[in-house]
Amino acid sequence: xxxxxxxxxxxxxxxxxxxxxxxxxxxxxxxxxxxxxxxxxxxxxxxxxxxxxxxxxxxxxxxxxxxxxxxxxxxxxxxxxxxxxxxxxxxxxxxxxxxxxxxxxxxxxxxxxxxxxxxxxxxxxxxxxxxxxxxxxxxxxxxxxxxxxxxxxxxxxxxxxxxxxxxxxxxxxxxxxxxxxxxxxxxxxxxxxxxxxxxxxxxxxxxxxxxxxxxxxxxxxxxxxxxxxxxxxxxxxxxxxxxxxxxxxxxxxxxxxxxxxxxxxxxxxxxxxxxxxxxxxxxxxxxxxxxxxxxxxxxxxxxxx
Numbered sequence: 001x002x003x004x005x006x007x008x009x010x011x012x013x014x015x016x017x018x019x020x021x022x023x024x025x026x027x028x029x030x031x032x033x034x035x036x037x038x039x040x041x042x043x044x045x046x047x048x049x050x051x052x053x054x055x056x057x058x059x060x061x062x063x064x065x066x067x068x069x070x071x072x073x074x075x076x077x078x079x080x081x082x083x084x085x086x087x088x089x090x091x092x093x094x095x096x097x098x099x100x101x102x103x104x105x106x107x108x109x110x111x112x113x114x115x116x117x118x119x120x121x122x123x124x125x126x127x128x129x130x131x132x133x134x135x136x137x138x139x140x141x142x143x144x145x146x147x148x149x150x151x152x153x154x155x156x157x158x159x160x161x162x163x164x165x166x167x168x169x170x171x172x173x174x175x176x177x178x179x180x181x182x183x184x185x186x187x188x189x190x191x192x193x194x195x196x197x198x199x200x201x202x203x204x205x206x207x208x209x210x211x212x213x214x215x216x217x218x219x220x221x222x223x224x225x226x227x228x229x230x231x232x233x234x235x236x237x238x239x240x241x242x243x244x245x246x247x248x249x250x251x252x253x254x255x256x257x258x259x260x261x262x263x264x265x266x267x268x269x270x271x272x273x274x275x276x277x278x279x280x281x282x283x284x285x286x287x288x289x290x291x292x293x294x295x296x297x298x299x300x301x302x303x304x305x
Contacts, residue, residue, distance in 0.1 A: 030100070030101040033099060033100040033101060034100040034101065034102075036100075037096045037097060037099065037100040038100075040096065041093060041096065041097075041114050045114070045117070045118050045121075049118075049121055049122070049125075052122070052125070053125060057125050057128075057129055060129050060130055060131050061129075061130040061131075062128050062129065062130065063128060063129070063130045064128070065124075065127040065128055065134065066127060066133050066134070067127065067133050067134050067135070067136060068126075068132060068133025068134065068135055069135070069136075069137075070135050070137065070138070070231075071137045072232070073231040073232060074192045074225070074228055074231050075192075075225035075228060075251060075252075075253055076225070076253075077192035077195060077224070077225050077228075078138075078192070079137055079138070079141040080141075080195075080197045080223055081192075081195070081197075082119070082138050082141035082142050082145065083141045083142075083144055083145035083148070083163075083197075084145060084163055084165055084197055085119065085142070085145065086115050086116070086119060086141065086142040086143065086144065086145025086146040086147075086148075086149075087145035087146065087148050087149040087163050088145075088149070088163070089111075089114065089115035089118055089119070089146065090111045090112045090114070090115035090116075090145070090146040090147075090148075090149035090150050090153070091111070091149040091152075091153065091159050092111075093110070093111035093112075093114040093115060094107045094108050094110070094111025094112070094149065094150065094153040095107075095111070095153075096111070097110045097111055098153075098157070104153060104154065104156075104157035105154050107153060108150045108151075108152075108153035108154035109150070109154070111149070111150060111153060112146045112147060112149070112150030112153075115142075115145075115146035115149075115150075116142065116143055116146050119138075119142040119146075120139065120142065123135065123138055123139055123142075126138075145163075148161075148163075156207075160202075160205045160206050160207075161199060161200065161201060161205075161206065162199075162200050162281070162282070163197065163198065163199055163200075164197075164198040164200060164220075164282070164283065164284045165195060165196070165197055165198070166195070166196045166198065166283075166284050166305045167187075167188055167194050167195055167196075167305075168194045168196075168305050169184070169187060169191075169194055170191060170193040170194045170226070172191065172193045172226070172227070172228065172229060172249075173187050173190075173191045173193075173194075175229055175246065176229050176230075176236075176244075178238075178239065179229070179230070180193070180229070192225065192228055193224075193225070193226045193227070193228055195224060196222045196223070196224040196254075196256065196305075197222065197223050197224070198220045198221065198222045198256075198258075198260070198284055199220065199221050199222075200218050200219075200220045200260045200262075200284075201218050201219055201220070201221075202215065202217070202218030202219075202260075202262065203218075205218070205262075214265070215262070215265035216261060216262050216263050216264075216265040216266050217259060217260075217261065217262075218259070218260045218261075218262060219257065219258065219259055219260060220256070220257070220258050220259070220260040220284070221255070221256065221257055222254075222255070222256030222257075222258065222289070223253070223254070223255060223256070224253075224254040224256070225251070225252065225253045225254060226251070226252060226254060227249050227250050227251040227252055228251055229246050229249065233247070234246040234247050234249050234251065235247050250295065252293045252294055252295045253293065253294040254291055254292070254293055254294075255291070255292045255293075255294075256289045256290065256291050256292075256304065257289065257290050257292075258287050258288060258289035258290070258304060259287050259288065260284065260285070260287060261280045261285045261287070262280055262281050263277035263278075263280045263285075264277050264278040264280065264281050284305070286303045286304065286305050287303065287304065288300070288301065288302055288303065288304070289301045289304035291304070
């Protein structure tokens, strides 16, 4: 879980840099910007991977490079997380290169490359760790997410089909807190039952003329899963050697369709209000949602986070 936290450091820094750049875009000339951006991309990548190796991998035995098939683990929620991380890193890094004066196409290629290098290095560490192994499905998800963002940056110069992640607390973490988290910060990273990944569409933002949906209203498709107390099943042996059997808890995948908001497209003369509404471009606002499960059931939510 620490690895995912470290993966998020790069986009967080760049998105803070984005706000700074918008507020004071003439502070640096192009040369200085490029030095800062290249230093940031390379420096953050090296520092976070060094910290990751020091705090995580160095504590476990090493082995010759090997693969591990973890497809289907956590009902593929882990793969959705890898796709999202690849996308988010590529989008953030591409923006940083565009801010440095590179063309949209070159920025997209550089940002996508940084994202793929950043995450592939982690798979390399996994491949040499006795406790894990490099995952081909992780590599595919990482690459697919990076390419998804890169293509948008390449052709549009911005993200017009954003991905979002939301979280809600579930009761499953109480049944196995050492795996799913003892507190809220841990559960944010560990409890896949509470995570939902969304892809947001708006026809006008995608340059498809229409008279139905305004710029600020779109629709989202979401993916999640519930009933998971372990990677592949709900039976395990706890730290005290006692067998825990929760096989009666049904594991199922969830698919959602829901309207979505991007309120920064609402016209307003107040700059502070525009900045406040811009939050809905990156974070999902609770909306009605139709949930379909792979066990054949369906449920409507008046408000779903």
